[in-house]
Amino acid sequence: MSNGYHIVVCAGIVPDPLQTLEPVQTPQGWGLKNEMMLPAVLDPWASHALYEAANLAKNAPGSKVTLVSVAPKAKLQQVMMTLAQKVPFELVAADAPAGGFTDANDVAAVLAEAIQAIPDLDMANLLLFGGWESASRGAGATMQILGEMLGITEQFQGVDEITVTAEGKLQILERIEGGRHQVSECAGAPVVLGWATGNLPEPKNNPQVGMQNMRTVMPSLQKARPAALSGEDLNYAGIEVPKATRETRIEKNMSADEIAQEIVAWIKG
């Protein structure tokens, strides 16, 4: 690869997973209770995509990473204070509700417009990354629709690994049923990869990287334009949080094996 890849990562933000997420009706439709006030994080699925993108860019000279985010920009700015310290990227932001109650088609259209407006976008070498699912509401459709809108027909979902072969082809590991993986190979970019968890740990914060990223992050946030996410065609008949039971017990002296045995016993009832 002489020019490297242009890796565009699509990522929204979601409330911090530790928060209680309670669906409520708002004047703008369905939303989460106190959503604007709750601390937010980058959607964990998309985060994996970003870390994989940065890793790939590091190993493919000439590559660069652009993060495209459709989110409330004031909240996105807070998220950037952490995220920008993780890996190098340039930010393209569109100001829109996060929620999880938006229409995947609308979001994909906003993303497509933002991506097409990226200066010097190299479609021939475009790797379009995103989350296979979302922590806000797992429709799992946005990346597929976005790929179609951009005319990218090579699409892989549930990706856990990507390898660039010596010939420049992409070898892709996708999750399939039964806890197994499917290995695919495609000729190369452009391609859509909807990431599962990948294999990389969350990078540690590095303020040097953060300060570097801030040179594009802050201007991008300042000029982020409101995106049209009308949601007029989308109605939810009913919304409820899945029933969950949380039972906390503190054990400090149990081995991992003992814990596993207890969980298995509990599952078997």
Add this chain to the structure above:
Amino acid sequence: MTDNATSAAPKTLQTLPGDDIRQIMWRFADRYDLQMIVQSTRAVARGPVARLVAEGGRNTHEWTEGKAELFKHYDEAGITGAILEPEQGGLFASPKNLLFGLIAYELSWVDAGAATASLASNLAFAPIHEKGTEEQKNHYLNAMNPEAGDRQMRGSFALTEPIPYVGVDTGTLGGKVRVAEWNDEGEPMLQVEKRGRFITNMDTASYVTAAVDSDDERIKGSCMIILEEGDEGLFDRGAPTLKLVHQLSSTRDPILNLKVPASRIIGGYTIKDGVIIPNFSHGEIIEAVFRRTRATVGVMTAAKLLSAIEPVIRYQRGRFRGGASTREGTSRYEMGLQQREDSLHRLIDIWATGEAAASFGFETVRLLDDYDVLEKEVDALLAEQGIRGGRGKMKALRAVTKDAIKLIGLRARTGESRDEARQAELEGNPLVRFLLLDAQSNVICPGSKLWNTGYGATMMREALSLMGGYGITEDCPGFLANKWMDAQLEATYEGPEAVQRRQLSLTMTNEVFLALFEQWTRDMRCVASQHPGTGACTLATAMKMWLWTLRHLKVARDANNTKLYNTPRQGVTFPLADALCWILASRQYILDVLELAEKGPENPVVAEGLEGTLNFLMDLGHVQSARAAGEVGRICAELVFGYNRHPAWDDDARGCYGEAEVEGLEGVMPGLEAMADGKAEVLHPDSAKPCKAGPCVHFDGYEAFTQFRTKMDGCLTGSRLAKDRAAHALTQVMIPEALDYPM
């Protein structure tokens, strides 16, 4: 936002205040560099630090791999490198007091020992930063850069010595320096002997900045000097201090006996008539150092108090869940201990204290940032005028005292009364502005250290008590027991409470400060007129009472005709200093809430729910102001009356009416007898004296004070309603489902 009872329930707090709100209140909303270091420090605090504490890493005095590992995290997260200037590859240019305050806040949220470990290296470097030569600064800054790898240096600050030697408030040093070799052409070599006690980071230190006194007539006075691990002689790190707190930081009692070149004297030296004269005494250096570093300590205790809120709420709500008699859906199940007013009110007291402490602490570090910048400008200006040294500087500043007081008044003027030309003239004089900042910092720095840590420790105990027996176990969420114990050390190190009180007793009587204080009092009344629910009016009354009391005590004498406000009379000066701290903390919190009210609407994240957040925070302000006013009233009343001898029956009963006298006057003033018998001191010859200590005290000459007392009692009106509202908010506020760090 008023205290009037209203039919519609006012909006209240919906979620715990997040970063956006804190950035506005503590004035770093426009500093994304600081916001980023907050996040990276938080990740270290709630990750590796919290895990180490949860694993029992604090349960040994010895330095362990786990503790040492934290330094790598500090290095990677940019915490260590925060001290570096951009010229050394650092991300932050001086001043850095707010920066260090924020780092300390985040680490102390989980464990203050971790904060101490990270900040001790800064403390070691602080003497070099404040008074070192440019060569010394560059050398040690470069050496401290994490990118130096194996050659990276870490420092320790060695002032404290084995008892009965030095604390921070004495100029007596046991550490000695003398000339070891001094050839005609070469630089003098010095022999330095220093025994330290309670020296932080000794396990990792590769250099020590040590305070020593001359033991040689060829060296004048005292100095601070840099000792390195590789120097010739003994660099014994000593035995670990058997402390019960801050165990994630290394603390040892080192023994150092090393030969070093005289160029290691911090700030350099001159030679006159064959005598080495250090450019700065150890006293001059530590005064400059502690002025800055002790402010950070106050922030640390504030962090603990605020960190306790979420775990306590979660504990209260879930207290009865899982019990056989508690069914889901019942009030007992849903609210737990929050059904009880006492649990809520006590938590409100903790929260209000934490908020006030944080506001006070962050105000201090911000003020020091301004101070650092202006001090350099003033020093340069004075140098241009040929004025050098502390005495010359003091004289130059004293000359602009009237101008500084004038400027306070000019700044307060509005409308047509403004004198813009004169104000601009005075604002343009760095000496005038510096004098104002100096007067403030001389009070606020010791004040925030004293109140935040001292009263903070007391309130941490209260937080612990709200967790019941759980609070004193290792499993207590939020490590509250550790935080309580740690707070006691914070109240002690970098100058124990008596040192801060002593400094305050001198600086709070400065005429420039008192002029500021009077203006602040007027400002609080103005705040109250626009935001009556903040408690600003209550506080303003307390401020007036405090000032009246100070002025009274300055001239009053006790029953033995001994002057009351006198340096050795710490029973007078120290409590009055405490009272001032209550006022200043409360005042700053109110100002921070007003900042949020002003700037909050500009941020869409904050704007959502802002009304409810402000209602709650103002109620907290009212609660805290009432508490502060109560303390001020108590302290002032004790001081004003407590040194007078109580009238006694034997001596002072001569002022009482005799029964016969009253009967005689009845003819002139019909009805007097009936009234006097119940309300005045009337002695009956045939009966015993009234059953009390003596004739009641008369308030002649104290009318102004008693009026303040009465007025202040009235000013407490509404404060308990505010507490009720705030307490109710605690039952409604949404908290995360689990703590974001291990336990």
